[in-house]
Amino acid sequence: MRIIGGKLKGLRLNPPANLPVRPTTDLAKEALFNILQNQIELEGITVLDLFSGTGNVALEFASRYAESVLCIDRAFGCVKYVTEVAAQHKLDQLTTRKSDVFKYLAQQTDKYDLIFADPPYDLSRIPEIAKIVFDRDFLNPDGLLIIEHQSMQNLSNHPAFVEQRRYGHSSFSFFRNGN
Template sequence: MSAGKSGSRAAVAVKRAGRARVVRIIGGTWRGRKVRFPVFNWLGTRTPGARALDLFAGSGALGLEALSRGASHVTFVEQDEAAVRELRARLAEWQAGDARVVRADALRYLAGEARPFDLVFLDPPFASELLGEAARLLEERHWLKPGALIYVECAARAGLPLLPAPWRALRAKQAGEVGYHLFAHTAPVAADTV
């Protein structure tokens, strides 16, 4: 993976919900490129070498940050055609290594053949009911490796839906209208051991 133009501080504006969002990478190989998110302080050393899934990718900010910080692979899943085009262009411009962009409905994607991940980013549209269903499919369809980390963003006011039992809360924070959560996937307890 190469940083592309060294020293470049180019920002890419992405239209979403009628307003431009700037993406700025804050650490790693592509530092100085515009992205957002404090989650990587929580992840610490878990990003390098990780296989990551950026579900409901939008601008791809979370997955791009993961690649910049050494993730070995990121799959981006987004259904909006314009966002997918922009993300593919950004990955090509930044000469991203092992990245895959899938234009698909996230829930339909999760209903397909599972390729387990070490790290999953869930940032669905806040006004939707997608978070609970995505969590259920991630668990039931075996998309999570043992010990996987799951980062969730949701509307703070709405709170979290019922999440799978093997998801153990590690961190949580609220900033304004947004709730940030980090979970670890633990092995389920067998019924005969209880």
């Protein structure tokens, strides 16, 4: 894993091998950020990274000058790793919180420009993520929700669904807040 753009471009990430994660591949992440660069201004946005794992995507947003990036993960090792990498590279806009994502979403009230969710592929509650985000109004006007999931899964039945992009066995589904 490496940071592909911004002030930390080229930085190799070497998380501990024992973390319970399936990181977004560099190929998929590069494709995702190419799409995003053509749709929104990444500098200055507020980002919520759900199921952040190694922080691969969150660190990419921070490297590209997001105003704030909040990482949520329930694994202590993941939160510790992301916190240490952010401190080491002076990414003061990146914060972490150890929490179950669904419990966090039930209590939080902040709004974001972009929410990225990379849940475990075998999680049965993946379709609930879009419902919760839009029912609870967590996105700023024209904000984006991006859910990474298995390519065979279809999340297009949500009214805010825009498109699905496939990268091998992984896909990104995009949802936009039209308000």
